[in-house]
Amino acid sequence: MLRGGRTRTEAEVGLEESEGMNRCTADIHLSEEQGIVLPPAVKSVPISVLKQNGLLQALAEGANGCVEADPSAEVLRAQEEWEAVENIQSGIVGTAAGHMPLISFNEALQYFQTTDLSECRKKIQRTVRRRGLSAVAHFFFGPPRLHQQLQGERDLALAIAQCGLDNNENVHMRILQTIYKKLTGSRFDCPRYGSHWEELGFQGMDPGTDLRGTGLLGLMQTLYFVMDSRTLPLARDIFKLSQHESQNFPFCVMSVNITRIVVQALREERLSRECNRRQQVIAVLNDLYVATFLRLYSIWKTQQKTISDSGFVLKELEAFAKKKPKLLLRYLEIYMSGRAGSGIDGGFQHPSPSSGVYSPDLNFAGGSCGKEINFTGVCDLQVEMEGEARLI
Numbered sequence: 030m031l032r033g034g035r036t037r038t039e040a041e042v043g044l045e046e047s048e049g050m051n052r053c054t055a056d057i058h059l060s061e062e063q064g065i066v067l068p069p070a071v072k073s074v075p076i077s078v079l080k081q082n083g084l085l086q087a088l089a090e091g092a093n094g095c096v097e098a099d100p101s102a103e104v105l106r107a108q109e110e111w112e113a114v115e116n117i118q119s120g121i122v123g124t125a126a127g128h129m130p131l132i133s134f135n136e137a138l139q140y141f142q143t144t145d146l147s148e149c150r151k152k153i154q155r156t157v158r159r160r161g162l163s164a165v166a167h168f169f170f171g172p173p174r175l176h177q178q179l180q181g182e183r184d185l186a187l188a189i190a191q192c193g194l195d196n197n198e199n200v201h202m203r204i205l206q207t208i209y210k211k212l213t214g215s216r217f218d219c220p221r222y223g224s225h226w227e228e229l230g231f232q233g234m235d236p237g238t239d240l241r242g243t244g245l246l247g248l249m250q251t252l253y254f255v256m257d258s259r260t261l262p263l264a265r266d267i268f269k270l271s272q273h274e275s276q277n278f279p280f281c282v283m284s285v286n287i288t289r290i291v292v293q294a295l296r297e298e299r300l301s302r303e304c305n306r307r308q309q310v311i312a313v314l315n316d317l318y319v320a321t322f323l324r325l326y327s328i329w330k331t332q333q334k335t336i337s338d339s340g341f342v343l344k345e346l347e348a349f350a351k352k353k354p355k356l357l358l359r360y361l362e363i364y365m366s367g368r369a370g371s372g373i374d375g376g377f378q379h380p381s382p383s384s385g386v387y388s389p390d391l392n393f394a395g396g397s398c399g400k401e402i403n404f405t406g407v408c409d410l411q412v413e414m415e416g417e418a419r420l421i
């Protein structure tokens with residue numbers, strides 16, 4: 030029983046009734062020309078300040094231009110009741126009733142393979158529509174088409190990207206709780222709604238509002254990142270950087286943006302050659318997601334980027350992922366090989382907080398381990414952008 034005689038179920042119902050109360054605004058772009066006001070100092074900028082200055086909304090904006098509205102009185106009241114429950118339980122902040130076991134990526138994927146996604150499948154657009162000369166050039170000079178036997182796996186990935194977060198689906202909630210526990214190190218479940226999600230880099234009390242455009246695929250790729258023993262150290266390094274005093278950024282919102290980049294590359298058939306070669310689709314998507322996040326990490330850390338640079342960095346990442354996905358995957362392979370060869374912590378090398386990202390030098394064949402990855406600088410990359418890169 031909660032404060033005021035209400036039950037927790039009623040609090041959750043109140044929150045669910047308030048879902049969908051979003052307002053649409055015009056497209057927001059991270060550009061000084063369009064009047065985005067940055068904080069006077071980027072030092073230790075909390076999520077709430079980013080929201081006030083329009084930066085987080087620009088990053089978390091969906092393709093339809095809808096932005097989360099301010100929480101209603103009902104949502105805030107329910108949140109207060111959740112916090113009251115937290116304070117009662119064993120004096121442990123951040124715990125909630127019940128305990129959900131961690132879920133592996135394969136178990137979650139098996140759920141989506143066996144559940145009915147017919148409504149989601151109706152919404153998918155398998156490839157981008159091209160017209161005129163663009164269609165002719167793509168037909169003759171574009172990448173190969175995805176093999177027929179892989180098209181079902183592609184459609185599954187796109188259907189998951191159309192699937193919204195459902196409080197009544199146990200697997201959905203386990204995915205969310207697993208991500209929270211693996212990033213924070215907590216052994217306890219956390220409430221479904223609350224400011225603790227902002228600490229992970231979501232823009233508000235409800236992570237579901239940040240998944241427009243990527244759906245559950247956005248959470249699935251984050252789940253893969255934190256549940257694979259090879260990539261978890263990198264995920265935690267990036268999460269640590271996202272909380273840096275001056276270089277902080279919203280980790281989960283950035284992750285969703287990277288998933289959007291990967292999905293767009295798939296729809297534009299930029300990954301067909303690699304998928305055909307490996308006879309896999311979802312594994313290629315996951316590897317490209319991690320590789321793109323690794324590139325963001327390298328750029329952000331070595332070039333001292335801040336949240337005000339996020340729009341430009343994301344555009345560069347999208348251009349690079351579409352133009353040279355194979356090179357990104359090669360970066361990841363060499364980076365992982367460098368960590369595995371270190372023999373530290375079960376085969377992973379942890380860079381010190383002041384160090385760059387280490388792996389073999391990619392400028393030279395057969396380079397030795399221990400040198401910094403020499404990524405092309407953001408300002409040095411010259412690529413043709415196919416349309417305007419969108420920010421979620």
